[in-house]
Amino acid sequence: MQRYFVPSENWDDHNVYIKGDDLHHISRVMRFRTGHDIICNHPDGQAAICEITGMDEHHISAEIREWLQESTEMPISVTVAQALAKGDKFDHVLQKGTELGASAFIPIQAERSVVRWDDKKATKKMTRYSRIVKEASEQCHRNKVPHLHPAQTISDVLAQSDDFDHKLFAYEEEAKTDAFQTFAQSVGRMTSGERVLLVIGPEGGFSPKEVVLMKQEGVTPVRLGPRILRTETAAMYALASISYHFEEWECT
Amino acid sequence: MQRYFVPSENWDDHNVYIKGDDLHHISRVMRFRTGHDIICNHPDGQAAICEITGMDEHHISAEIREWLQESTEMPISVTVAQALAKGDKFDHVLQKGTELGASAFIPIQAERSVVRWDDKKATKKMTRYSRIVKEASEQCHRNKVPHLHPAQTISDVLAQSDDFDHKLFAYEEEAKTDAFQTFAQSVGRMTSGERVLLVIGPEGGFSPKEVVLMKQEGVTPVRLGPRILRTETAAMYALASISYHFEEWECT
Known part of the structure; x- marks a missing residue:
């Protein structure tokens, strides 16, 4: 699943908002549409599967579906x-x-x-x-x-x-x-x-x-x-x- | 010390003969002259310090001075x-x-x-x-x-x-x-x-x-x-x- 790092100010309790280069990547390069799942990473290290619920030329909104219990960070x-x-x-x-x-x-x-x-x-x-x-x-x-x-x-x-x-x-x-x-x-x-x-x-x-x-x-x-x-x-x-x-x- | 890999047919008991690209590298790029020491590697893995004793446009001859007891090859x-x-x-x-x-x-x-x-x-x-x-x-x-x-x-x-x-x-x-x-x-x-x-x-x-x-x-x-x-x-x-x-x- 495609993964995007989203700045902390673009998260609320239930949604993630994607702008800039990633907006372009999602809509133009990957051509994802509403209903498609992506993984969003919070800068604190947590990641969630999110479903794209809305998109226009300024931002994409995606609803948080499931927090992932994964860690790929080195212990050192x-x-x-x-x-x-x-x-x-x-x-x-x-x-x-x-x-x-x-x-x-x-x-x-x-x-x-x-x-x-x-x-x-x-x-x-x-x-x-x-x-x-x-x-x-x-x-x-x-x-x-x-x-x-x-x-x-x-x-x-x-x-x-x-x-x-x-x-x-x-x-x-x-x-x-x-x-x-x-x-x-x-x-x-x-x-x-x-x-x-x-x-x-x-x-x-x-x-x-x-x-x-x-x-x-x-x-x-x-x-x-x-x-x-x-x-x-x-x-x-x-x-x-x-x-x-x-x-x-x-x-x- | 500069190191060269020399094919086995270019070695005899006391000397090494260098031709081709390495000849060019020694004489033109490094500008080494007779008396200069180089390391020559034999394809069997052994290496020796050799002194350049003669050079013309076709080959360089170098005398084997000291066999090295080194190994940088992986054990696996x-x-x-x-x-x-x-x-x-x-x-x-x-x-x-x-x-x-x-x-x-x-x-x-x-x-x-x-x-x-x-x-x-x-x-x-x-x-x-x-x-x-x-x-x-x-x-x-x-x-x-x-x-x-x-x-x-x-x-x-x-x-x-x-x-x-x-x-x-x-x-x-x-x-x-x-x-x-x-x-x-x-x-x-x-x-x-x-x-x-x-x-x-x-x-x-x-x-x-x-x-x-x-x-x-x-x-x-x-x-x-x-x-x-x-x-x-x-x-x-x-x-x-x-x-x-x-x-x-x-x-x-």
């Missing part, structure tokens, strides 16, 4: 702080990271990021990023759309990182040492409901200054397997592994 | 049978799948693959695919370049699947059932040195006929976490999880 809340990278790599991280269960994303302006964050284009960029995470959430049946933070430097992120229970950074040099800290050691210390910050560097890696800063602030360097991963693959590895550990392995 | 050999998909998705699966440790790829012409395999363009396509897996192997420091099979149907693959110790297919319907077979149950039964076949369907999923056929042939349906993954994300989830399980978790 992972915030991916991903360095800006060339081409459409950041878009890929947002899309795949959403599928793989990330709860938030922070675009990082790292010292070695080849791409520079342009404040003039920020609004346009954030709008595109928001659309990517919303569409990916609908497609993969998430209960919540991941939160999108504005672009920051690593020191900005660290300054606001006290709320996290675990802080990790992917460090390729770690993969080359014998006494490496395995990622699994860190994952093994996590428990359901905790918050994790995962920092991923750009193509050229972190600068020595950034590495020192992160270590000083208690961010643990981890290797993600023995192979050297590209920047856009690192978060995928980490998210898939955390999902595997908590959503698959602990179910056996 | 995973063959990814991936349905052909739209756009550059298959290219992404090859590139990311190589980074994540896949040992072979089979392009699958599934019943619902929107993309049709064109035999006339096959040679050109396979050449591009080969280049992607070779370059990704060099970039992520693999010991072996994954093997690339010609395109096949699911029944072709099954007819030659007796050598695999474990056969799995990603089945999104499995994620919706309560009594799902977790992927981790299957991974938990794997042991080092075994061979795994992992079949991933196209955007539209497997046809009912393909599902029946795979089940009859002993291919186990698995869910890959509770969210619905895109076709190009499924193999990444599975490979990252197997790497996590055997290369990270079992190291703790």
Whole structure:
């Protein structure tokens, strides 16, 4: 069943009201008419089967038929702080990271990021990023759309990182040492409901200054397997592994 | 150190001879000269530090200095049978799948693959695919370049699947059932040195006929976490999880 994320102000006790892009998607792309059922997600994570009861050019109204007892959210809340990278790599991280269960994303302006964050284009960029995470959430049946933070430097992120229970950074040099800290050691210390910050560097890696800063602030360097991963693959590895550990392995 | 995969016929007891694209890469792109060290990988998985001792327009010779005792190959050999998909998705699966440790790829012409395999363009396509897996192997420091099979149907693959110790297919319907077979149950039964076949369907999923056929042939349906993954994300989830399980978790 097609799924739409509807802002909280568009819900009342019995109905949901859909506007904007989703109105267009329902009426023009899917060509649904009154009587058709859709799933509407509330930003609090709940979802309901709703029947379309009315539509005009300004809004669609749908009556709440049944609240669903489903949860597809990871038991661990992972915030991916991903360095800006060339081409459409950041878009890929947002899309795949959403599928793989990330709860938030922070675009990082790292010292070695080849791409520079342009404040003039920020609004346009954030709008595109928001659309990517919303569409990916609908497609993969998430209960919540991941939160999108504005672009920051690593020191900005660290300054606001006290709320996290675990802080990790992917460090390729770690993969080359014998006494490496395995990622699994860190994952093994996590428990359901905790918050994790995962920092991923750009193509050229972190600068020595950034590495020192992160270590000083208690961010643990981890290797993600023995192979050297590209920047856009690192978060995928980490998210898939955390999902595997908590959503698959602990179910056996 | 820059790494090159050199065919076995270009090795003798003391030297390695490099031709073709790699010759161009060494002399023109990297601008290495005699005296410079590179890593050469033998197709059997061994690698050595070699010093460039001579170069002309036809070949580069390099003397073997030191055999490396490294292994970045997964202890489980995973063959990814991936349905052909739209756009550059298959290219992404090859590139990311190589980074994540896949040992072979089979392009699958599934019943619902929107993309049709064109035999006339096959040679050109396979050449591009080969280049992607070779370059990704060099970039992520693999010991072996994954093997690339010609395109096949699911029944072709099954007819030659007796050598695999474990056969799995990603089945999104499995994620919706309560009594799902977790992927981790299957991974938990794997042991080092075994061979795994992992079949991933196209955007539209497997046809009912393909599902029946795979089940009859002993291919186990698995869910890959509770969210619905895109076709190009499924193999990444599975490979990252197997790497996590055997290369990270079992190291703790």
